[in-house]
Amino acid sequence: MEDNNTNIFQKLRKLEKSLLSFFFFIPYSLLFILLIFLLSYNGASIFCVHVPFPAKPSDSGDFFTENSSSGQSPKRVFSSASKAPALFAVKEDFPPLQKSVVLKPVSLLKVKWKRRNRAMLRTLRPTAVSNRFSVRAKEFFHGSCLNFSNSYNSSRCGCKIRFFLTWISSIELFGYRELFSLESVFKFHSNACVLIVSSSLDSSRGEELLRPFRERGFRVTAISPDFNYIFKNTLAEVWFDRLRKGSVEPGEVSLGQNISNLLRLVLLYKFGGVYIDTDVIVLRSFVKLRNVIGAQTTDLETGNWSRLNNAVMIFDKKHPLLLKFIEEFALTFDGNRWGHNGPYLVSRVVSRIGVRQEFDDFTVLPPMAFYPVDWSRVQGFFHGPRDAVQSKWIVSKFKRVQRESFAVHLWNKHSRNLNVEEGSIIHRLVLDTCVFCNSLAQAM
Structure with a gap:
């Protein structure tokens, strides 16, 4: 039994001497590279900053849907916390955010x-x-x-x-x-x-x-x-x-x-x-x-x-x-x-x-x-009647404008290329408001 233990101990000593011999034979340059690698890894793990993705915007909060007389699709706007009757919601249309912005001098x-x-x-x-x-x-x-x-x-x-x-x-x-x-x-x-x-x-x-x-x-x-x-x-x-x-x-x-x-x-x-x-x-x-x-x-x-x-x-x-x-x-x-x-x-x-x-x-x-x-419907004011239903609508709208409006905005950006058709609301308004009353209605 003692002989067996002695043999095992001797073998372990030989293995230890072999490992030490191998270690001393390794070039110093390789050891230096290994050391730098270990230090770099340790530093990265310590100083690494994890940035979370932004949370998805919540749909809850003080918002309400804007109803426009223009008939456009509803838009999200901020609501006022004040109950004062003269405070109203205002929404601005912002351009989409860019994924990355390069700042120029x-x-x-x-x-x-x-x-x-x-x-x-x-x-x-x-x-x-x-x-x-x-x-x-x-x-x-x-x-x-x-x-x-x-x-x-x-x-x-x-x-x-x-x-x-x-x-x-x-x-x-x-x-x-x-x-x-x-x-x-x-x-x-x-x-x-x-x-x-x-x-x-x-x-x-x-x-x-x-x-x-x-x-x-x-x-x-x-x-x-x-x-x-x-x-x-x-x-x-x-x-x-x-x-x-x-x-x-x-x-x-x-x-x-x-x-x-x-x-x-x-x-x-x-x-x-x-x-x-x-x-x-x-x-x-x-x-x-x-x-x-x-x-x-x-x-x-x-x-x-x-x-x-x-x-x-x-x-x-x-x-x-x-x-x-x-x-x-x-x-x-x-x-x-x-x-x-x-x-x-x-x-x-x-x-x-x-x-x-x-x-x-x-x-x-x-x-x-x-x-x-509204600008989104202004073309309807330039079109003449196509049928009896549209003719009735034009007459009704024209009379209401005559009765309630001080002016009408033509929204040139959206109507510049439209022709004034005979019998349209604009045609009727031109005939009512002209001074020279020449062929200006058609020229518009």
Whole structure:
């Protein structure tokens, strides 16, 4: 037994000596590599950070479905926790998030947007003509009527109401629809002064386009804007200065469109009066309207507005709500989201102010006032009757618009290429609101 134990012990000693001999014969370089591998593995296991996937958004919470008069599919919007009747829901359509974003140097971004908006930036520079904006505007509104009167219009001297339009595009795009918008203004406001703030229309070609109105005795003119003068002493001045220096990224939305969004607000704040888009047909007098803006859509369940629009606005000079609009534009400008600086802007501000006393003279009119048809259904206003059922609907809708609407927005982006068919609602409205009453209805 002892001999067996002795043999086993001797064998183990021999094995130990063999392993030690093998270990000492291993090259030092191989041992070093093995050691580095073990240390690396240990470090990775200690410092590895596990990032969980984001949780799936919950469908619960303070949400409700927006019911639009447009008949669009329901959209998700945030609900207000406040019970104040003047606070309403506002939804913005955001572009889809990208899977990965590569941040570019600020200098490269400035170069990119400057190249894209070079032509527009040139029109924003002051010129000898635009520097006379303040003088010409004052003369137009308060000067002698001799420049605008003749035997035909001697009784129309003076501005009973001021209208402002903006045209930042080229003069070639100012067509029949835009001219008919002017016709409709003067149809119901013969004593109005209509100022078109535009560099392209402040030209010899612009004079030709406006001459027929002047020959009829209507007071209308186009004046190149002096942005330094118009924006002075407001936050618009700060924003505009940053834009020209390249500190504001204009974004993918047309810079001209956003300049118009801001310009209309400051013009009303500095002068007071009515602003209308050039694709709006006026249907009756605005004289009795003060400090109003129109709802575009309403919630069918509550009856409250769900979105406002800035295509028609009527305000007194220096109204505090206009100052809030201007501040919102300058502080929250985003050139990559359509409507963020326009319709959604006025909706956001009016939602926040609630029923505060300083804005108690402000009114939101229902959609029928200025937007009797939604952009998604506007083509129906251009189509003539196809059968007895459609003919009956056209007559009924036309009578309601005549009875309840102050204007109709044509949503040019969605109706520009539509023809005005005989017997359609637009055709009937044109015949009711024309001044020259030529073949303009078909030309539109």
